[in-house]
Every structure is written in structure tokens, then in C-alpha cells.
Amino acid sequence: MHIDLTGKTAIVTGSTRGIGYAIAEGLARTGASVVLTGRKQEQVDRALAQLRASVPAAQVRGVAADLGTAQGVAALKAAEPHADILVNNVGIFNPQPFAEIPDEEWTRFFEINVMSGVRASRAYLPGMQEKDWGRIVFISSESALNIPADMIHYGFTKTSNLAISRGLAKSLAGTGITVNAVLPGPTLSEGVQQMVAPGGDHASALAAANAFVREHRSSSILQRVATPDEVANMVVYVCSQQASATTGAALRVDGGTVDTIA
Template sequence: MNIVLSGKTAIVTGSTRGIGYAIALGLARAGASVVITGRKQEDVEQSLVKLRAAVPGAQVRGVAADLGNAAGFEVLKAAEPHADILVNNVGVFNLQPFAEIPDEEWTRMFEVNVMSGVRASRIYLPGMQQNNWGRIVFISSESGLNIPADMIHYGFSKTGNLAVSRGLAKSLAGTGITVNAVLPGPTLSEGVQQLVAPGGDLATAERIANEFVKAHRSSSILQRVATPEEVANMVVYVCSPQASATTGAALRVDGGVVDTIA
């Protein structure tokens, strides 16, 4: 399958590293003009240098904005008023016992993980409707189905992604705009690498992460962590013209952790 996204502008939120960067890389390789976002200008610039080196001739640019609040989206909208493809990837997670999660952490999880996608979709949807073509993807998680006991607030927010993406897809019935959610399972992003092996090398982090999967996500059929690139492959596909009949879906890249057929 040859995916060609030339002439399309793609915005990937939270894309200076990890799954977001892998998605931006995949879209750039498919020919899209890609906008990277991150909170810090330095991180955005470093990611752009890295992406341009990986895909010579790629049309890439970046916006530094804190998308954990409404003001950050005003910055993004002013810099990039149009998108054909929107990947709502920005998110936060942390392990925390339920009784120790304060109100403000619940609010932060909701603002960053749920409202960021709501706000971005609200900004870019009118342009997609005008062109009768668009792709909106929410990066959810298998944790939105299997709520983890050690980060209930995170699972709650990822279930929220599923609700918003499905409802938004239904509201766009009969149009050329698709809306889907992609559900990664345990994935060895930079954030996970630092969590499991602070200061350690990639090989050490991968070994520890794989041990975690086998011990704590025993339903995994893959029996290892996924790579960010493996998740990105699914996202690039659902952003493509070839995925025109896929909408309102929750597409799992979880290695089989969710133990259901449907």
C-alpha cells in the first residue's frame, strides 16, 4: 500500500518526542506538510532538526504552545489556522494511588488528555467541513478499556477520548471527514523509558518494560512493549485516503492486552 498525503497539512499535538514524534515522522514520510507542537521552543526546534534529517526535503514546521489550557490553543490557531489532518496526541500520565490523587490532578488529566482534543477539533473542523475532507485521530489507550488500578485518573481520561471521538464521528455522518481513536498498549516512548529506567540506556529500559508487560499485563499476546513506530503506522493509515471507510472506530495497537474479540 502506497500512502500519499502530498498537499495535506497535518497537525500532531504533543509531537516533540515519543509516539507523537513517530506519528509526525510517518506523516512526513507520506508527503504531508507536518506541524509539530510542544510546550518549549527548544524542544520544538530540536525535533524539527531531527525530522528534517530523517526526511530530507520534508515540509515541517513547529509551534511552541502549552496545549494543557485554552490559551495555548489561541497561540496554535494564530500560527496554524488550517489542518486537513489532526492528530490529538498530547497527553500526560502518572502512577498514583487513588486516595492520593488530589482534585487538581484530576482536573489536569482532564484538561490535557480530554479537552486538548476537544479544543483542537473545534478549531480545525470548520475548515475540514468546508473542504468536505479531513482526518481527526484521538490517541486514546488500552487503559481507556482496562482501567488501571494504579492510575485511574489516566484511564478515565482515555475513556473520555473514546466517547468524544465516537460522538464526533457520528455527528459527521455522510461527510468526507473521518474521526477515529487509536489505542496503544504498553509502548516504549521516552516518557516510559524514563519512568522504568531513569538515566538508563534504551536496552535496559526495554528489558524492564518487557518484564513489566509479562508481570502486569499478562493478557498481552505480543508479550513485549510496542515501539512508537508501530503505533504510528496505524495512525498514518487512518489518516490516509485509503481509510475512507474507517470512522467512529476504536483501533487497538495494544499487542492483544485487551482480552476481547470485539
């Protein structure tokens, strides 16, 4: 299958590293014009340089904005008025006992993990409707279904992503715009690497992450963490012309961790 997104503009939120960066690189390889986003300009500049070195022919640019705020999304829209493809990837996680999570942390997780995607989708949807073509993808998580006891506030935001993506897809019935959610399982992004092996090298982080999967996600069929590229491959397909009949779906890239067949 050859995926060609030449002429399409793709915005990937939270894309200076990890899964978001891998998605941006994957889309750049298809010929799409890709917009990276991050909170700090230096992070955006570093990611742009890395992507241009990896994909010399890439058409890429970046926007520094805090998308956990309405003002940040407005700044993104002002800098990049149009998108054919929107990947709502920006998100945070942090293990914390339920009784110790204050109201402010619940609100922070909701604003970043949920409202960033709501606001960005609302901003770019009218342009997609004018063309009767578009792709909106929410990066959820297997934690939307397997709510982690030590990150309940994170799990609840990822379940919210599923509700929003399904409802938005239904609201666009009969159009050329698809809306889907992608659910990664344990993935060795930079954030996970720091969580499982603070200060360690990649090899030690990989070993620790794989041990975590076997101990805490024993239902995993893969029995290892995924790579960001493996998640990105699914997202790139969902954004493609070939995925025109896939909408309202929750597509799992969880290594079989969620123990259901539906």
C-alpha cells in the first residue's frame, strides 16, 4: 500500500518527541506538509531540525503554544489557519494515588488531555467541512479501557477522548471527514523511559519497560512495549485516503493488552 498525502496539511499536537514526533515524521514521509507543536520554541526548533535531517524532502514548520489553554489553541489557529489532518496527541500522565490528587490536578489533566483536542477540532473542522474532506484523530490509550488504579485521572481523560471522537464522527455522518481514536498500549516514548528508568540509557529503559509490561500488563500478547513508530504507523494509515471507510472507530495498538475481541 502506497500512502500519498501530497497537498495535505497535517497538524500534530504535542509532536516534539515521543509518539507525536513519530506521527509527524510518518506523515512527512507521505508527502504531507506537517506542522509540529510544542510548548517551548527551543523544543519545536530541535524537533524541526531532527525531522529535516531524517526526511530531507519534508515540508515541515512549527508552532510554539501551550495547547492546554484556549489562548494557546487560538495562537495555533492564527499561525496555521488551515488543516486537512488534525492529530490530537498532546497529553500528560503521572502516577498518583487517588486520595492525593487535588482538584487542580484533575482540571489540569482535563484541560490538556481533553479540551486541547476539543478546541483544536472545533477550530479546524469548518475548513474541513468546506472541502468535504478531513481526518481528525484522537490519541487515546488502552488506559481508557483498563483504567490504571495509580492514574485514575489519566484514565478518565483517555475515556473522554473515546466519547468525543465517536460522537464527533456521528455528527459528521455522510461527509468526507473521518474521526477516529487510536489507543496505544505501553510504548517506550521519552516520557515512559524517564518514568521506568530515570537517568538510565535506552537499553536499561527498554528492559525495565518490558518487565513492567510482563508484571503489570500480563494480558499483553506482545509481551513487550511498542515503539513510537509502531503506533505512528496506525495513525498514518487512519489519516490516509485509503482509510476513507474507517470512522467512529477505537483502533487499538496495545499489543493485545485489552482482553476483548471487540
